[in-house]
Amino acid sequence: MDPRHAELMEDEDARAGMAAHEFEPEFLRAHLRDERRRASLLGEVREAIFGAQDGLVSTLAVVSTVAGASSSRFAVLVAGIASGLAGIFSMAAGEYLSSKSQREIFEAQIVDERREVHERPGEAEAEMAYMLGEDGLPAPKAASVARTMAEHPEVLLKTMVEKELGLAIEPDEGSPLQGALVMGAAFGLGAAIPVIPHLFLGPDVAVLASTLATLVVLFLIGVVKSRWTHRTWWSSGLEILAIGAVAGIAGYFFGNILPVVLGAPAATAG
Numbered sequence: 107m108d109p110r111h112a113e114l115m116e117d118e119d120a121r122a123g124m125a126a127h128e129f130e131p132e133f134l135r136a137h138l139r140d141e142r143r144r145a146s147l148l149g150e151v152r153e154a155i156f157g158a159q160d161g162l163v164s165t166l167a168v169v170s171t172v173a174g175a176s177s178s179r180f181a182v183l184v185a186g187i188a189s190g191l192a193g194i195f196s197m198a199a200g201e202y203l204s205s206k207s208q209r210e211i212f213e214a215q216i217v218d219e220r221r222e223v224h225e226r227p228g229e230a231e232a233e234m235a236y237m238l239g240e241d242g243l244p245a246p247k248a249a250s251v252a253r254t255m256a257e258h259p260e261v262l263l264k265t266m267v268e269k270e271l272g273l274a275i276e277p278d279e280g281s282p283l284q285g286a287l288v289m290g291a292a293f294g295l296g297a298a299i300p301v302i303p304h305l306f307l308g309p310d311v312a313v314l315a316s317t318l319a320t321l322v323v324l325f326l327i328g329v330v331k332s333r334w335t336h337r338t339w340w341s342s343g344l345e346i347l348a349i350g351a352v353a354g355i356a357g358y359f360f361g362n363i364l365p366v367v368l369g370a371p372a373a374t375a376g
């Protein structure tokens with residue numbers, strides 16, 4: 107590719123005025139590869155945010171509840187660490203099994219669509235024309251495009267799978283195991299935040315520090331998330347912070363109420 111043309115390709119404003127025939131295959135190949143890689147990365151970002159958020163909120167609820175019910179630092183640490191470890195394995199296993207099952211279901215659906223394209227090509231062509239009409243193409247043009255696709259069964263199959271099922275023939279770059287590792291690691295890192303203050307501080311101060319640390323990290327997660335959601339950083343941060351605040355307050359509240367309801371003696375400092 108000509109260096110001057112390559113520089114032009116990097117300018118989105120310049121590309122906006124270009125006709126389709128002016129885009130070189132090399133640029134299109136690299137551009138699509140980058141966009142697909144970015145889409146795959148966003149899936150991992152989603153898993154990391156979900157895992158960290160869940161680790162923060164669930165562990166804060168546990169340590170706040172135990173701290174409200176008992177003045178024993180040992181009990182709080184055991185509960186927090188046990189909750190964090192259980193969550194790591196539970197979240198990782200759940201992510202692995204759900205991703206693997208989802209992929210297997212998708213592959214089975216693709217097999218069904220492939221059979222339809224090869225065994226009932228007229229039906230597949232008619233479905234494609236109908237879906238293109240739903241998207242807004244006039245009926246004659248929709249029929250013409252579907253007829254052209256039907257002459258190339260693999261193209262018709264890929265388009266049907268994408269439009270009818272919302273799937274892709276090629277699997278994502280990520281794997282169920284990779285997603286499980288990201289989810290488990292993110293949960294573990296999030297779970298550590300509410301527990302750490304209880305290692306060094308007294309019960310009452312530790313609860314406050316644990317809550318504040320969790321809220322700060324939740325807010326930062328929301329700020330980081332705004333990079334991909336295009337929301338304002340403060341609204342994204344406040345949204346996640348509010349969710350964490352409700353969980354933390356509820357956990358501490360029920361930690362003080364449950365002992366009374368169950369007839370346990372109130373916790374004493376010491």
